[in-house]
Amino acid sequence: MSNGTSVDLVSVLFGLEDEFSVLRVDRQGPVSVRVVIEQTVREGPCPGCGVLSGSVKERPTVRLKDLPASGQRMEWWWRKRRLVCAEPACPTGTFTQTAAAARPRARLTERLRTKLASAIATGNRAVSGVADEYQVSWPTAHKALIVAAASWLPEPEPTTVVGIDETRARSVRWILEEVGWRRSDPWMTSFVDCSTTGSGSLLGLTPGRSGLCVKDWLGEQTAEFRDRIEIVVIDPSAPYASGIRATLPDARIAVDKFHLVQLANQMVTEVRQRVTRARFGRRGTAADATWANRRILLTGADRLSPKQWARLGDMLDHDDPTDEIGAAWGVKERLRMLLAESEPSKIRWRLADFYEAAIDAAIPETIRLATTIQAWWPAVLVALTHQLTNARTEGFNRIIKQVKRAGCGYRNMINYERRIMTHIAVTRPQWSAA
Numbered sequence: 001m002s003n004g005t006s007v008d009l010v011s012v013l014f015g016l017e018d019e020f021s022v023l024r025v026d027r028q029g030p031v032s033v034r035v036v037i038e039q040t041v042r043e044g045p046c047p048g049c050g051v052l053s054g055s056v057k058e059r060p061t062v063r064l065k066d067l068p069a070s071g072q073r074m075e076w077w078w079r080k081r082r083l084v085c086a087e088p089a090c091p092t093g094t095f096t097q098t099a100a101a102a103r104p105r106a107r108l109t110e111r112l113r114t115k116l117a118s119a120i121a122t123g124n125r126a127v128s129g130v131a132d133e134y135q136v137s138w139p140t141a142h143k144a145l146i147v148a149a150a151s152w153l154p155e156p157e158p159t160t161v162v163g164i165d166e167t168r169a170r171s172v173r174w175i176l177e178e179v180g181w182r183r184s185d186p187w188m189t190s191f192v193d194c195s196t197t198g199s200g201s202l203l204g205l206t207p208g209r210s211g212l213c214v215k216d217w218l219g220e221q222t223a224e225f226r227d228r229i230e231i232v233v234i235d236p237s238a239p240y241a242s243g244i245r246a247t248l249p250d251a252r253i254a255v256d257k258f259h260l261v262q263l264a265n266q267m268v269t270e271v272r273q274r275v276t277r278a279r280f281g282r283r284g285t286a287a288d289a290t291w292a293n294r295r296i297l298l299t300g301a302d303r304l305s306p307k308q309w310a311r312l313g314d315m316l317d318h319d320d321p322t323d324e325i326g327a328a329w330g331v332k333e334r335l336r337m338l339l340a341e342s343e344p345s346k347i348r349w350r351l352a353d354f355y356e357a358a359i360d361a362a363i364p365e366t367i368r369l370a371t372t373i374q375a376w377w378p379a380v381l382v383a384l385t386h387q388l389t390n391a392r393t394e395g396f397n398r399i400i401k402q403v404k405r406a407g408c409g410y411r412n413m414i415n416y417e418r419r420i421m422t423h424i425a426v427t428r429p430q431w432s433a434a
Contacts, residue, residue: 014069015111019099023079033072036061038079039097046085048092055084057094064102065136066109073135076109078102108140116141117148121422124406142415149418152425156191156203156221158228163194163393164240166209167400169416188416189213190400192393194233202396202424205417211243218247233383233390235259236376254383255376256390257339263372264332265298267365271328272297274365275320289319297325301333327361331369339380342387351377399424 010022016037024036043054064076081097102109112134119130120141131141169186176182187209193201206217218226226248233254234240241253272294276284284291293315296308304312316326334357338350358370373380383389403420410416 014074016101019101020078028075031072032075033069034075034077036077036079039081039099041097042081044081044083044095044097046083046087046090046092047095049085049087049090051085051087051090053083053086055086057082057084060096063107064109065107065112065134067112067115067134108136108144112136113144114148116144117422118426120145121148121152121419121426124403124423126406145422146418149422153421156225157193157199157201158222158225159193159195159198159203160228160230161193161195161198161233161388162203162229162231163192163233163390164214164244165190165192165235165390165393165397166237167397169207169413170404170410186413188400188413189217190393190396191217192396194388194390194392200392201428202421205420207413209237209239211239211241211246214240214243215247218243231382231386231388233388233393234379235390236263236372241379252382253379254386254388255379256388257380257383258389258391258394260339260373260380261332261336264335264369267369268297268325268328268332269294271363271365272325275322275324279321289315290325297329300336324361324363327357327363328366331357331361331366335369335373339384342384344385347381347384396424 010025011017011020014022014035016022019039019041020037021040022035023038024034026034028034043052045052059079059081062078062080064078066074066076068074082094083097084094085092096104098104100110116130116134116136119125119133120127127142127145128138131138134141166187166189169188173184174181175184186207189206189209191203191205193199193203204217206213229248229251231252231254232244232248233256234244235256236259244251244253272290273283276282276288276290280288284294286292290297293311296304296312296315299308316323316329320326331354334350334354338347338354341347341350354373355370358366361367400420403423404410404416407416407419410419
């Protein structure tokens with residue numbers, strides 16, 4: 001048994017001085033220590049009537065799991081006081097003292113529960129790995145994460161600009177049913193604060209990538225949240241647009257410029273592949289200049305080096321007999337110049353130049369691209385004049401994929417959403433501080 005001075009020192013060493021005093025410390029093994037503790041407060045309020053009592057009926061000992069200390073496993077044995085209620089008319093009779101360090105009937109300390117949840121969320125680790133490290137069961141570690149998520153994930157804050165994008169929830173699978181094979185291709189839609197003055201946080205997730213899932217998620221939010229939204233940034237997705245118009249009739253839609261450039265690059269690739277097949281009767285190989293320089297065709301003209309410009313010119317002069325590849329490349333570059341403008345007068349001029357080049361090319365791929373731009377032009381104009389992109393949403397999609405890889409896929413979508421949201425909620429403030 002330790003004396004009074006050493007008890008205070010040991011309590012401070014173990015971080016127990018606020019509520020407990022250490023009665024005894026014994027070594028159980030090379031990396032295991034047994035510590036007997038007792039609350040310093042000798043009285044407690046009755047949970048039934050609230051009357052303070054210090055009359056002890058018995059002192060049962062309860063074992064608690066806690067964080068390791070100095071590389072050693074700590075075994076806490078808490079000598080609780082079972083007190084007798086001082087109010088004769090109270091039906092409670094007897095009650096046990098409680099402490100903030102451990103909830104009633106718990107076998108883990110609160111700081112261990114917090115550490116389990118933080119280790120899972122911050123490090124994006126598998127629950128089983130964290131459970132093994134702290135020698136608890138998988139359900140115990142997972143329950144700690146669920147409880148912590150309730151405090152880490154507040155309601156989404158209202159914002160003026162919301163970004164919407166989808167990411168694949170798991171790999172494509174084929175499921176055998178009574179009527180035959182069914183393709184399972186699950187997706188998940190993310191909602192992100194894309195305003196320049198907001199926190200830039202992930203607002204929420206919902207399964208699917210349809211207009212209905214957008215309507216459902218927005219419908220679950222408060223009227224204040226919906227009324228605050230002025231612009232929604234999406235990729236060229238008709239289902240998303242229909243869901244937004246049905247739920248937010250006053251909000252404007254903006255189309256992300258990256259996806260439009262992606263469509264233009266895909267158009268150039270399709271033209272190159274079609275010309276190669278028509279010319280050689282096969283797909284391109286390393287012996288074909290158009291195939292060897294395919295990356296140059298997709299690189300912005302303003303980013304090409306003098307050597308790349310020479311290779312591009314030589315390829316278009318000698319390996320493009322139909323001039324269709326060069327025409328498609330020119331249409332793509334005019335679209336890029338259009339998307340780089342923000343002044344209305346220059347936008348109109350660039351738009352006319354783009355349409356003229358697409359029509360002069362007279363090939364199906366450029367006409368299809370021009371038709372797409374025409375159909376989405378009001379949303380494209382909003383993105384250009386307000387200089388909005390969905391880059392922040394794409395950044396969160398990268399984090400979502402990292403969480404999915406850590407879990408090797410998730411069968412339970414609720415657990416999947418919780419892991420994504422908690423990981424971002426815990427790690428995002430660290431990035432902002434940096």
